[in-house]
Amino acid sequence: MSDFHQNGIITDFHNLTRRPLAALEEELVAFSERRPMSLILPSLFAELEGPALAHIVEELRRVPYLAEVVIGLDRADREQFLHAREFFARLPQHHRILWNDGPRLQALDNELEAQGLAPQQPGKGRNVWYCAGYVQASNRGRVVALHDCDILTYDRGLLARLFYPVVHPHFNYEFCKGYYPRIAEGRLNGRVSRLMVTPLLRALKQMHGPLPYLEYLDSYRYALSGEFSMRSEVLDGIRIPADWGLEIGVLSEVHRNYSTKRLCQVDLADAYDHKHQPVSAEDASGGLNRMSLDIAKALYRKLATQGVTFSAEGFRTLKATYYRLALDLIEAYDHDAVMNGLRLDRHAEEQAVELFAANLLEAGSAFLDNPGERPFIPSWNRVRAAIPDLPERMFQAVERDNAAAV
Numbered sequence: 001m002s003d004f005h006q007n008g009i010i011t012d013f014h015n016l017t018r019r020p021l022a023a024l025e026e027e028l029v030a031f032s033e034r035r036p037m038s039l040i041l042p043s044l045f046a047e048l049e050g051p052a053l054a055h056i057v058e059e060l061r062r063v064p065y066l067a068e069v070v071i072g073l074d075r076a077d078r079e080q081f082l083h084a085r086e087f088f089a090r091l092p093q094h095h096r097i098l099w100n101d102g103p104r105l106q107a108l109d110n111e112l113e114a115q116g117l118a119p120q121q122p123g124k125g126r127n128v129w130y131c132a133g134y135v136q137a138s139n140r141g142r143v144v145a146l147h148d149c150d151i152l153t154y155d156r157g158l159l160a161r162l163f164y165p166v167v168h169p170h171f172n173y174e175f176c177k178g179y180y181p182r183i184a185e186g187r188l189n190g191r192v193s194r195l196m197v198t199p200l201l202r203a204l205k206q207m208h209g210p211l212p213y214l215e216y217l218d219s220y221r222y223a224l225s226g227e228f229s230m231r232s233e234v235l236d237g238i239r240i241p242a243d244w245g246l247e248i249g250v251l252s253e254v255h256r257n258y259s260t261k262r263l264c265q266v267d268l269a270d271a272y273d274h275k276h277q278p279v280s281a282e283d284a285s286g287g288l289n290r291m292s293l294d295i296a297k298a299l300y301r302k303l304a305t306q307g308v309t310f311s312a313e314g315f316r317t318l319k320a321t322y323y324r325l326a327l328d329l330i331e332a333y334d335h336d337a338v339m340n341g342l343r344l345d346r347h348a349e350e351q352a353v354e355l356f357a358a359n360l361l362e363a364g365s366a367f368l369d370n371p372g373e374r375p376f377i378p379s380w381n382r383v384r385a386a387i388p389d390l391p392e393r394m395f396q397a398v399e400r401d402n403a404a405a406v
């Protein structure tokens with residue numbers, strides 16, 4: 001049960017009364033006339049075979065207010081795409097799959113590449129970016145929500161709560177971010193969020209003063225959650241990273257474009273569990289190792305756009321400050337866990353913090369050594385300026401891929 005604290009920066013929507021889902025959904029159906037809703041599901045083909053997605057689709061089948069569901073499908077060959085079409089066919093809502101590796105969308109990607117506009121690397125950010133372009137072209141929704149496809153504890157109340165703040169006709173929020181406790185099987189999870197992002201933001205505040213941007217980021221209870229909703233025009237103007245920096249990138253872009261009065265967060269669930277990636281300490285190309293590098297790079301680059309300058313010496317200080325703050329937080333997490341009868345492996349937590357600390361330096365060197373890197377994908381506004389009919393052609397390509405014969 002959450003309290004009713006407001007942090008004074010963004011509005012916080014709590015779950016104070018466990019209001020029945022039927023009441024929320026009834027309102028959402030009424031709101032949908034004025035603000036129709038699209039749902040984007042960024043998915044890997046492998047997730048169709050995992051334990052979460054079949055249940056998510058079962059829940060979605062019963063959602064009465066959605067105008068469309070757009071599934072961004074990554075890492076699928078032709079046969080797998082055909083399987084995905086069958087898999088999602090049970091959705092009663094209008095739905096389309098973006099076969100990102102298919103020949104039609106690849107051809108458009110090549111065209112964008114020729115103009116220097118294509119995402120530079122594969123990843124969740126790239127997948128979401130293409131889906132964002134598609135929902136603009138399909139023009140079915142005024143409000144768009146996104147959630148991950150590996151949520152093991154999914155129920156459709158999560159989606160209702162995620163949409164509500166942005167679709168209520170008398171509220172004028174542009175963007176809403178979800179939060180929840182990542183607790184499962186007696187353990188406290190959310191390792192990158194708890195052990196890296198929170199102490200890193202606080203270390204940056206110690207070093208650079210209480211910048212409004214850092215205060216703002218730190219006001220999110222779960223900055224890395226993959227669940228957010230927004231008015232559809234928000235998607236047009238933002239530049240997001242192609243990789244795991246997506247969540248931090250989106251939060252940064254909405255901060256740049258809107259007053260914090262137009263931004264909010266919402267309590268989505270009492271517990272949340274998903275697929276846990278390995279830490280992957282030995283291999284920086286995967287797992288939480290890679291995720292922490294991508295996030296640190298995205299944060300440094302966004303801070304640079306706020307006028308913050310970095311140096312090798314500064315990164316060393318950041319590492320030391322972060323490390324101390326992270327160890328103090330582990331103590332707090334541990335005590336909180338004990339009182340709640342949860343388990344926390346302090347050794348594993350400290351090992352993760354050591355890795356993240358090293359990665360802050362690693363990401364720092366990448367930042368200082370590659371000033372010309374293009375980690376952010378251009379906004380769709382820019383794509384439309386360069387190739388005006390590309391979104392429409394993408395729409396047609398998706399229609400053809402989803403038609404009976406591919």
Ligand SMILES: O=C(O)[C@H](O)COP(=O)(O)O
Nearest residue numbers: 189190191192193224276
């Ligand atoms: O949100 C996070 O911190 C990362 O996605 C890792 O989450 P996990 O520890 O719950 O796997």
